[in-house]
Amino acid sequence: MTDGAVAGVDLPRLRELNSLTIVRALRDHPPSTVTELSQRTGLSRPAVDLIAQNLVADGWATVIEAGTSSAVGRPARRYQFRSTAGYVLGVDVGVHKVLALVADLNGEVLHSHRAAVAADADPQARLAALDEAIEECLTATKKKPADVWAVTIGVTGPVDSSGRTSLFTPLPGWDQVDLPAHLAGRFSCPIIVENDCKLAALAERWKGAASDASDVIYVLAGMRIGAGLILDGVLRRGYGGAAGEIGALKQVRWLAAPSHLENCPGVPASVSPDDAAAWVFEAARHGDRAAKTAVSRYVKDLAVGAAALVLALDPQVVIYGGGFSRSADLVLAPLTAELQRLCLRVPEVRASTLGADSVALGAIRLALNELDNRLFSTTLSSPAAPTVR
Amino acid sequence: MTDGAVAGVDLPRLRELNSLTIVRALRDHPPSTVTELSQRTGLSRPAVDLIAQNLVADGWATVIEAGTSSAVGRPARRYQFRSTAGYVLGVDVGVHKVLALVADLNGEVLHSHRAAVAADADPQARLAALDEAIEECLTATKKKPADVWAVTIGVTGPVDSSGRTSLFTPLPGWDQVDLPAHLAGRFSCPIIVENDCKLAALAERWKGAASDASDVIYVLAGMRIGAGLILDGVLRRGYGGAAGEIGALKQVRWLAAPSHLENCPGVPASVSPDDAAAWVFEAARHGDRAAKTAVSRYVKDLAVGAAALVLALDPQVVIYGGGFSRSADLVLAPLTAELQRLCLRVPEVRASTLGADSVALGAIRLALNELDNRLFSTTLSSPAAPTVR
8 A cells, every 4th residue: 555655645745844844843942953853843853954954045044053052072053043034014003103113033023113193183194104104113123125024004993805994993084095005115015904903912812911812802992992802812803804893882881981081070171181091090099089980980881892702702811901901900800890790701801911012013913924824834935025916 | 855854754644644535535525436536635546546445444435336327438436435334413402392313424314303391390301301312313213322423412501611501501400410421321422512502503504504604603592592603614612611692791682682572462361481472473474563563672682682793703694593583584684774783894694594403403513523523633543433431
């Protein structure tokens, strides 16, 4: 039976799969010797040796010549993934700001730039801030657009398959903006647009409060409340990109929840509406009775929508993130108590650890996922930016 | 590089993987020739020929000697998956009945038995009905317990990892029932307990109204309303088995919805509470004003919970199933209209096509999935019941 069975094997394909195996084994680890890679992958030492040399020649790996780490005999050379072969951009286009990050292929952030935007800015002004933030990141890190292998932009509102927020957006005029077209002049690499809550969920799962969990509900809490869902470790977009939009249903009270803070009696006239919530949380911390009542009502309403998601999906963890997560000290305990009252099984409730950077960091993660799919999934491409056309 | 790379290949393992490939290629198709199997799998004809003969010797396949199908030359023999190598049982333990099905490894149902149970029956009486229904199925098909390779029992309420409905059950005393222990005396094969809504969702996706969709919300509508979720073609259980229980949240109105039917003015005293809903639907069909109002209120409340799930998950399809799906003619259009009012993106709403058998059929499907995982995933076991100890 040997001959017949082997007739089904494609040797060049096998070599490519083995190369992929070694690239993946390098990516997720510190610099490694051939012996370590052989143990990690189950491939023979001679095979690993040859593949590693080819990966260096191709530009996917670099050699670290042996130092003094080995006590006896000739110290072994180490290979590491060449994370500076390419770069990715992650940008958060919010109501008040644009935040851009540039990172290498390991997701190491090299530079960030924040540009303030007026809440009522028109699309041209917001796109100009986006362009400026990207430009600053490239200039500061001395990169050209061609060095960028993938770009992800996070926006508020559900994003359809064309990268538009046609169903709903709080950004004035943004439903008409075609971000991929706007950026296509400067970048030939993949350009992805995604909802901010979904990106923040990805970031918390990657290197934040949910890094140990596979079933996660992320709640982005601010003057608007949204959700991002991760199930079995995978971000759920929904059939039309609109998963997580339960806040649109008035019965689950997310539309009403922030108004308790906004309309709290006692907020000084000098405090802007955007800063009112922070003022109320701080006043509640100092025992102000009206502020404590407002926070309590906010949490009760927040809990109804959170309970709807918990009962629907039965997650392991709920992450309380977004701008209001700075006040998690006042929210987590009463929110958990409300969920215990409303739900059959109560997940752990945790505060976001990434705070205001979570959307842009999630954008970096999604850009890297896109590269993983294009470069490291079924074939090993040469180290260069994938092009979309 | 050839030698080094091939050193990573395990030939006996390759042969086993090729055998698995052929078993899978046989399972999903009508009887096939070696040429057809070779084309379908990419393996060479000599390899397929040898593997197919071994599968017949092992008991995984049977030969159909050539008939008159081939017009020219010697007609080719065909191989088919031996679906009668083993059997599975799927049982629906409901409030009013126990329904048991026995099926072969292709999921072909060979016999079904329905036993009536009183809604207030104690666990002993309900377990006796379960045993009787299983016994009837085995006797009618002349099978022994050892011929059964997997058993799935569907129950109402969320099922935890031990097979208990400890969080909630409407069946009297059922939170104390240990079904796997009860059946372990007679069956040594895997015994799975699962929630009824989840099983019904699986069935509709398998051979019902959702067979073309990967993102499905199934609503089991009756005097209680529950949901089963399928995302990316996979049934979502939730971290603790309690996914789909959004009906427990009073704000989404599923607890209240059926009461409009139950309390509709004009239901004759002779109609039992269990039959009241059917009476109201029928009266509404004939233009009864009070009945039409009751149905309208029912649909409005039903839509709130359905909208919460649609907004949370953005599915492709919503299936309206359960006992009340017999009245889908009165429900689908107004339910869709309500969802259009409440949701950002409205999925297609369809009536269940499997009706009262859906839970038991889903139990068959889950039992077959369990066998797929145990018998056809990474190694090819010999054709015999897997044992759990």
